[in-house]
Each structure stands twice: as structure tokens, then as C-alpha cells.
Amino acid sequence: MAAIFQGVGAAATLSSSPSNSFVPKKFLTSPRRSFCVPSSVVVRSDGSVNFDLNSKSRRAQQLVANATKADSSAASSSSNPGHELLLFEALREGLEEEMERDPCVCVMGEDVGHYGGSYKVTKDLAKKFGDLRVLDTPIAENSFTGMGIGAAMTGLRPVVEGMNMGFLLLAFNQISNNCGMLHYTSGGQFTIPIVIRGPGGVGRQLGAEHSQRLESYFQSIPGIQMVACSTPYNAKGLMKAAIRSENPVILFEHVLLYNLKERIPDEDYICNLEEAEMVRPGEHVTILTYSRMRYHVMQAAKTLVNKGYDPEVIDIRSLKPFDLYTIGNSVKKTHRVLIVEECMRTGGIGASLTAAITENFNDYLDAPIMCLSSQDVPTPYAGTLEEWTVVQPAQIVTAVEQLCQ
């Protein structure tokens, strides 16, 4: 099977076309669809990939030419390979392909089966794979997450869906103590190849309890990996990688990103779980972000470019562990860091990232790290208040200007 692996730190130059349609023009210069596996890649038998962290070989991978024409995505499909779909469809595709590939993969969650999923990620999967592989659970998060972990201990690969990430707070004990710690406390006897996924983040006036950012609460749990998808491409790639991983992975999706459209490759591919994505290389400042804030950052980047700045935008994707390699190299280049996140200021991903960068790369910093986060308040229902809770592009522009003085 010719598997295409995501090129490390693939440089994707975002063109200056209007991004209202949220169609990142990634495939203009992306080298990721090379059919030859670079020599520095180690492919394990279980499908996981290790990249040789030698910067020279990384450059070599980036320069591998791809065979596609540099065409705009508006061109006809005959000249533009791959297929266009929405983010939730990409997630479904990834899930479906993994379920076909491995009979141990099953899905459990509320209304995932016959209803098709509240965000349609599991639509029609129950019809295809049956009720035993796509399980409609009662509303009992603590129990069915625990059951998923138990099943994973024996070798099954469940994908547990929290209808909204906030509901998984009911399963916190299971996720922390059993999912995260069992591999350690059993001395390595049990692995928990579970994927816990679901939409979180601040939506459109969903109210306080349905707008939570659980990545801040889960980030301390030892033994789990956390990733956040932001485009259809990385959504499918991360879903597949998460399912294939032997470690428990929590995949954070965002309620407002499900309808993003993008053209993704037809071939089988996965995205490296521990890797950050270079969205826009630059020179003046490193902007670290993930999930929905990526789009606010890119919107601010357009304004910044017009004002003469050259921001480097990195979608960190891997929330635990951080890809300090990519981040560190970027800090080394630009010497200024701005973190833009949706978590609350206290105890969020940004807070941990600030600490990590300060500890490791303090010598490279010319200015203190700035972190833009949501306000430390329960998300209000009123639309105007909700907008002020979350970081807006104008604030990002101001922050960069301040940072680059």
C-alpha cells in the first residue's frame, strides 16, 4: 500500500486571496504529495512514522517537487487531483477508512449510529458497519468512556465521541486515571489505543456549559496525547493517526469549523501527531495558534502584511506534547512570540506554552512572550458579550504592532 506521509513542516504559502471562503490554497507549493519516501523517514510496522530530526534532511524533504500543477482550487477537477469536502466529511472519511482497514476500530457515543452523529461525523457509518461497531450509547459519559477504555485494554480500538467536549467532564476520572495512567501503573502491560474526540470551543451563542475548552483541563494528565485539528486536511490526517496510535489520543474539534471546505488528496495519508504545521512562514514575529484561532490569526495576518509586517504563523496542532522543535526554530528566527488561543488566560494551553518557550528558548527572545487568550469568564450567551470573550483579529494586529516596536 503506497502510503503518503505528511512531509515534516511542509511549507504552505498562503496566497493573498480573500479567505472568506476559508479555502486555504495549500496545494500551490506543497511538497507533501511526493511518492518517494525520504531516506530520513523511519516507518514502523504499526504504521507510525519517525522523522529524523535533522534539519538538513527536513529541508531536502521540503524541496521535493510534486507533480501537480500550481492551480487555483477554483479550477476544474480534472486538472486538480484530490477531492473537495467539508471538515466533518473529512473526519468521517478518515474514520471510515480506518474502520475498513482495521476491524478492531469501533465508535461509541450518543446518537452516533442511527442518528448519524449530531455534527454528522458518523453519518451512515452504522448502516455500513452495523450496530456493534457504531454504538449508540445512553447518556452516560462516565460509563461509556470507561467502557471504551476497558475495551481498549484488551486490544480493541474504540473511538469515543463526546457530543460536546464539555460533556466529557463527566468522564474526567476515567480519562485521567484509567486512560492516562494505566500504561504506567501496569508497568507497560496495557496500552490504551483509544481516541476520544468531540467538538469544543466557543460556538455561536451556545451558552456557558456548551462553550468549554477542555484542552486546558486535560493538559496535565500524564500519558495522553492531545491534538487539535483545524482544516479538513489535518482533520482527516490526525483522525487516522490518532486511531493508529497505541497511545490514548484526545482529538479536539471545533464547533464552528465543521463546515470548512478544502480539497484533500485522494491517496491515503496521515498527519504526524506530535507535529506543528507551518501555515505561513515569516520573519518578524512567530504567532502560535491552533484550532479556530488560526483563522482569526490569518485574518489579522492579511492586515499585518498590508501594514508591512511579516508574521510567521504556526498552527501548533499538537497540544500535548508541544512540537518544541518547530516552535524553537521559529523563535530562533524571529525572536518574538505571540500566542493566540481560545483557552482562558488562567491555566490554558497558552500559559503552558509560554512557560515552555521561556524555559527552553529564553536566550532567543527579544521581547516578553505575549499571550492572547479568552477572558476568564463563563462564556455569556449574549452575542456581543461572547464576541468580547474571544480574541478578535483586531486585537491580534494590535498585539503584533506592540510586540514589534
Add this chain to the structure above:
Amino acid sequence: MALSYLRSSSSRSANLLRPLSSAASLRRPISTDTTPITIETSVPFTSHQCEAPSRSVETNPSELLTFFRDMALMRRMEIAADSLYKAKLIRGFCHLYDGQEAVAVGMEAAITKKDCIITAYRDHCTFVGRGGTLLEVFAELMGRQAGCSKGKGGSMHFYKKDSNFYGGHGIVGAQVPLGCGLAFAQKYSKDESVTFALYGDGAANQGQLFEALNISALWDLPAILVCENNHYGMGTAEWRAAKSPAYYKRGDYVPGLKVDGMDALAVKQACKFAKEHALKNGPIILEMDTYRYHGHSMSDPGSTYRTRDEISGVRQERDPIERVRKLILSHDLATEKELKDIEKEVRKEVDDAIAQAKESPMPEPSELFSNVYAKGLGAESFGADRKELRATLA
């Protein structure tokens, strides 16, 4: 003429009304007429570990008219909320209660405002039943200052402290331990009141319910757990989510009662019975067999997991407002026209409230940070609020 009405009436009343002449003279004024009438509920109660209450419910014309008016108001309010949602004035999640009005209305008739009610997110009508105004409802739904939570809560977070309505909760099941806590406080303060903790058939499978029930039974708390069984937990039918859909029996050692939740009088009788029971013997479970016409929320069409025939069938056979209307007409308590006038009045009330709510402004920016902590406690030290915690170095 009254007798012929009674014979053909579908209400099967045990006691006949007095002859027409006095009935006619008692007809005006209806709103204060408290002549007792006894009406039989549509179906008998089924009980678990207790004696079912009698099927004969004591009521009076005034109460029946109030039922009609209140349920018509609630129905109109929910339909109006539906239109507002489609006009994008209400956003996010909006869970409508139409079809289930009898539960809210019947419960209020049996209890006082000292008794507590707590429910999940399908709370608009329960809030109104507790005395909330339409303006507060619509303003909150549209996120305005005049809303009951100042626009900061939204559809799923309605509260009314002065009439002991404790919400309004987004994560289902979590309100039941809260409710048992309210009951604990009531027992603690010995104020002879009870708590009704409402939840749905979907939330009935939450573990925390059984934990709270065990503790309530152990400590003899005046907690009444009410399962509003509308047979669907979003898209999942009750038989696909629960091994035993007899929710009134799931308390095991806790007694239970199954009630026709579309019959406001049956609900009233059951709640009255439950209150007496809870004050003497501790917790009891009520299962209200009810139905929602809308989907789970405004983002759910409600037709992918059930047939339209089923919905219209229930609407024809069991609609709570129609049942009370028939009762009123058959007992000659009001004319068809008077009832229609009430409905028109109610419609106008709802429209006026919406217009007024639209006038209410959006919350001020400073409201983003208010009510995170309770302030002004008189202590010298700064609170935990990051914004206030500042250190000035010498």
C-alpha cells in the same frame, strides 16, 4: 341541556354538576368560581412500591380555566420562540417544550412557591409556571439586559430565585444531585417544603441520578424525582437507550408512580400525592408520560427518528390543551368563543412581550466581567479574580 352535555362528555365525571339554572348563574364570573368539580383522569396511575392515588381529581372551573390559559400561553410562547429562532434573533441551542405543558401547569397547581423546582434545559415553560414573565423569557432568549439572567445565560439557563426555580441546566443529569441538595436544605431548615427535580428519559441513564437517589433515600430527603418521559433522548428512542424503560420503577427501593403527563389534572394529583409522600417518607419517583412535538432542539428536525404520523397522532389524541378545552366545553364552563378569545389575548400578550424584549438593549461590555465572583464581602484582601490581583512593587 347541561345533562346532555354531561352524557356525551368524554370526561366521565363521577359527580354530576348541579342543574343548568344554577350552573348558568355560576358561569359568571368564571375566573373566581371555585365550585368543586371532580374529574377522572384519562388513565389510572400505575404504582411501584406504593399505593396509587385515586383517579378522581378535585378541581374547579377557575382552575380549569387557569390551566387552559397558562398552557395556551406556554404553547404560544414556544411557537413564537420557534419563529424568532428561524429569524436568527435567538441563537445557539433552543429546546422547546410544546406538547409537555401539562407537566409544568399541573405541577404548579399542586404545590406552592416555597417548594423548589429544578430542571434541565427545556425550561422556558417551567420558568413561566414559576412566575417568570414573558418579557424575561424573550429578552433572555435574545440575549438582552431585561432577560432573567441579564442575557448572559441564554435558553438553557433560566433561574428565578424568589420563586425557588433553580434552573435551567445544560449538562443533563447534573440537576438531579443539585435537586437532592435542595431537598436536603429543606429538611435541614425544617420548612415543610419539597423539591421537584425534573429530568428526561435520556438523562435517566445518568449514574449520578442513582447516586443522588440512594443518598436521598438513606437520609429521607423530601426529594421528588420527576422523569419527563417524552420517549426520545434527542435521536435515540427510549427502548434503545434503557434496558428498562419503566422509569418509575428504576428507583427499586424508592416508590414510583407513572402518570399520564398530557393530562394536567393527573399531573396535579400525582404531584399532590408525591408531596405528601415525600414529606413523610422520603424520595419518590414520578414518571410523566409526555411528548414533545418539536425536535430535540431547533437544530433537530425531529422527523429522522420518528414518523410524522406519530407526532400528529399524539397531537390529535392526547394534546393537553385540547383535553382541557374539551373538559371546559363539556362542563359548560365557558363557550367556544370565550376560549378562542383567551387564545387571542394570549397571542397578543406574547407579541407585546416580544416587541418589548426587542426594545431591551444588549448587555453593556462591563457585564462580561460582572458576577464572576460575588463582590463586596467587606474583606480587606483582594479576591481570586486575576483582574483585581495586582502587586505594586516598592
